Amino acid sequence: MQLDQASTEQLREWESALSAEYEQYQAADLSLDLTRGKPSGEQLSLSDSILDVLGNDLGNDGNIDLRNYGGLDGISECKRLFAPVLGVAEDEILIGGNSSLTLMYFAVLFASQMGFGDLGPAWKSGGKPVKFLCPVPGYDRHFAVCEHLGIDMIPVAMNDDGPDMDQVEALVKADTSIKGIWCVPRFSNPTGIVYSDAVVERIAKLATVAGNNFRVFWDNAYAVHSLSDSAPQLASLMAAAKQAGTADSVYLFGSTSKITYAGAGVAFVGMSAANLKAFSKHLGMTQIGPDKINQLRHVRLLKDSDGLTKHMRQHADVLKPRFDIVLKHLKDGIGDSGLLSWTAPEGGYFISVDTLPGLAKQVVAMAADAGVKLTPAGATFPYGKDPEDRNIRIAPSVPSLEEIDRAMQVFVNCVKLASVRQRLA
């Protein structure tokens, strides 16, 4: 189906056939959901032994009474387990509660309003509105943190190897009120790309290019979430930053939300030891300490890096067939027609597609009318505004294989029908 070479008559025929198909879907009373980037029940069950893995044995390296208050930085066994996930040393990680988003929110709040002492005054002390760079498409909850804390967002282009670094460097050089950048460096949300070594190196050096007090927010949410062992590795940002003398400019985040239980995991932040000290001082104003017992559960379940790797292979076994079905439908149904471009991620939770300009909202609305729920178009852009109205995020982890199969039939039909109708209009 090549729209630009088709006659009006041909387009009308397609429109008629696709409409008929679409009406069948509408009549089928479907209720399918491709919106949520969360683990399926099958994935969650991989960790079910966490519920009783402790027994009554709370023994731990520090001989700490884990039941009581304290230990703001988390237990040492947990640091040992997760420091390699972020690529930092054991004295460069803090293990928190169940939400890395909370750690990110606090990091932005503290850097913005309270400052990190000798490591950098509060951004607000500059007296000007603070700005962040947001590679797009990106993660809506990052954008929401900025909006909530009054930080202006500047979208920058996302390439196959990471953000467009020429654009990023030019922007931070030109405008010293740009204080941060959001990155999901491995299996980026939603395009699934992995930042190349060259991009990681340039990001590590951003603090030397930018004005004072620039910070990289490195949300490594899918650090160990590859679909196969051959997926691209990510270079260590902390190592590159140390090389560049910018170790204090990088904040790294991660969690087990998509390793163990999404709602009852542990989150962590990696920072230079100096940063971590300043961050902890602020964090201590908001809480006495994390749930250390749940941290121990994680160590007992996953044991060590090898255990973690084996555990993640089981996730891949569940996820990969789901990604494969989505991609098969896109290949078979859309092919090289040019109606859609998409990514074929080797990990993470999403497949990102771009429709022809001006069609994303319409495709999402049409799919919804046929009982297939998709993430709202625009959600992957700051302020919910996709300037070209093209990007749609597909999240295939939760539905069953059959449901994804059915949902993708509908989706492909909607893309084609919307495209043909646009051409005819």
Place this chain on the structure above:
Amino acid sequence: MQLDQASTEQLREWESALSAEYEQYQAADLSLDLTRGKPSGEQLSLSDSILDVLGNDLGNDGNIDLRNYGGLDGISECKRLFAPVLGVAEDEILIGGNSSLTLMYFAVLFASQMGFGDLGPAWKSGGKPVKFLCPVPGYDRHFAVCEHLGIDMIPVAMNDDGPDMDQVEALVKADTSIKGIWCVPRFSNPTGIVYSDAVVERIAKLATVAGNNFRVFWDNAYAVHSLSDSAPQLASLMAAAKQAGTADSVYLFGSTSKITYAGAGVAFVGMSAANLKAFSKHLGMTQIGPDKINQLRHVRLLKDSDGLTKHMRQHADVLKPRFDIVLKHLKDGIGDSGLLSWTAPEGGYFISVDTLPGLAKQVVAMAADAGVKLTPAGATFPYGKDPEDRNIRIAPSVPSLEEIDRAMQVFVNCVKLASVRQRLA
């Protein structure tokens, strides 16, 4: 020992005897700690069945997969269990993570900077520095939240039935930039008093006395933490506020930190349904949801209000003898000499004492030199400044009975010695 009736010679004799006793304590190489308001190991063990109370059964009223994301407001069973603790309805409570301090921090942050929509604009929108009233002595972590978020603190006097409400009402009437008050209404930290019904009623009406957008921060940390069944009850602030038409002006907080595990409990906030909606919208920017599995553990352990009451009686059995020893030493050692005034709380975690003016720091330092650690003098006041240098907080929950006995011998000696030396100086 009545200092004001004693001759110099008598004072010198006392000084000599007390010094000799003090030197014995110094030589004894003690290491005792009366600083921490946390449960003892014996108390924590009362909840140890929480570790395996779930088995593998995550069944719950909402048929929710508790392992996954979501449920920002907590599970309904937990709301049912803890709503009566705060004296609110089930649609007026949110169950969070392990820290009520975090909920308080967020409540102050959101009210201050983001506002609650129709319920009140951000305090900062007034353009003037925001102020809070702080009944003193009070809880240092409340003061730290204010300091961290740039809120000025005005101390107000604490009486035996709650804050001095004449003073409170006069202040909020005179200065519309006063936007909040911190309260620990039952077994107040540190004086242990319980707010009278009349005080609760006047606090509920404060929003009608004060300027716009005034809020009561009601930290009911010791709501069910009485040492006996005959301890005074606390009137429901929410009920009084509804009566007064001020339901949107009160935020109530609590947690199980001193019911189950201090570090792995659940925290909750009570608000009008309208407030809760606005609060939840902000909270959703910082996290996806709390650890719902740990919430279910709490319901399975404590079951219902009766179960909670029985559980708290066991805590009282552990705590009461500790309070009794402290009070016995104060009565026997200080008596009606006037060297010290103190409270005899019927619940909570602290006994608060006032030395003669100007002696608190010195007593704390002397006790430390003899191996008895006390909370730093001044910690119970905003900015750490006790204007009369009198108040000391004694926390007897953690040490053993023998340790408290020994520590109180030292403490009483230090109080007497410091007082005699002051008189002689």
